[in-house]
Amino acid sequence: MQLKQLSERIYYLPAESETDRPVLGYIKGNTYSLMIDAGNSSVHVEKFKNAVINMELTLPQFTAITHWHWDHTFGMHFVPGKTIVGHLTNLKLKEVSQWDWSDKAMLQRLESGEDIEFCDKCIRLEYPDRNQIKVVSADIEFNDELTLDLGGIHCVMKNIEGTHSEDSVIMYIPEEKVLFVGDADCEDYYNNNGKYDKKKLDNLIKTLEEIDFDIYVLGHDEPQKKEEVIDYLKTELLNLK
Ligand SMILES: [Zn+2]
Numbered sequence: 001m002q003l004k005q006l007s008e009r010i011y012y013l014p015a016e017s018e019t020d021r022p023v024l025g026y027i028k029g030n031t032y033s034l035m036i037d038a039g040n041s042s043v044h045v046e047k048f049k050n051a052v053i054n055m056e057l058t059l060p061q062f063t064a065i066t067h068w069h070w071d072h073t074f075g076m077h078f079v080p081g082k083t084i085v086g087h088l089t090n091l092k093l094k095e096v097s098q099w100d101w102s103d104k105a106m107l108q109r110l111e112s113g114e115d116i117e118f119c120d121k122c123i124r125l126e127y128p129d130r131n132q133i134k135v136v137s138a139d140i141e142f143n144d145e146l147t148l149d150l151g152g153i154h155c156v157m158k159n160i161e162g163t164h165s166e167d168s169v170i171m172y173i174p175e176e177k178v179l180f181v182g183d184a185d186c187e188d189y190y191n192n193n194g195k196y197d198k199k200k201l202d203n204l205i206k207t208l209e210e211i212d213f214d215i216y217v218l219g220h221d222e223p224q225k226k227e228e229v230i231d232y233l234k235t236e237l238l239n240l241k
Pocket of ligand 1: 067069164165183
């Protein structure tokens with residue numbers, strides 16, 4: 001699979017629905033390059049690395065993470081360079097790194113609500129041998145906001161109160177007006193039964209309206225334009241009781 005080019009210096013590896021692999025971003029600076037999200041396994045990271053090498057780009061020195069969910073983080077131990085996450089994400093990663101992946105432990109987490117069926121199913125598919133699962137916390141952690149100067153291009157990482165997970169970090173690249181959101185605008189499957197919280201959705205729309213972006217990169221879909229996203233989210237908000 002090839003990287004797709006979004007703008008002059010921004011590329012991405014498209015999502016794959018079979019095992020819920022998310023989009024992986026690539027930002028090419030003059031000094032450093034940045035990977036956005038670490039994918040769901042070393043196999044997924046390997047695919048990304050090969051795609052980067054095939055385009056004659058350099059392997060990223062940094063990987064920044066949008067939120068703690070397995071599909072965005074289980075490749076962290078295998079990415080080249082240093083990893084960067086928000087404080088809340090790192091707290092959760094430290095907890096998940098202690099999880100046991102036996103059938104019994106996985107079932108217990110489904111019963112307690114610590115994990116959800118969809119992830120359980122996809123993890124089993126991605127990992128025929130669950131001894132290969134390795135969850136690590138990050139090298140670099142920030143509170144609220146961090147700006148990375150990649151040389152001629154910046155990535156502004158900001159922890160927002162998304163509708164999907166409280167640790168959501170959005171990544172804004174002002175020079176090319178691109179915004180990576182991970183799953184920040186999706187429903188919350190862990191804490192709100194896969195539904196939107198009205199107040200959080202309203203806040204998220206306001207946050208997005210204030211950012212000057214043209215291209216919106218979702219975790220599990222094709223990139224969209226700003227108007228499309230805002231229209232979609234406003235319709236969802238109107239449909240909420
Ligand atoms: Zn997620």
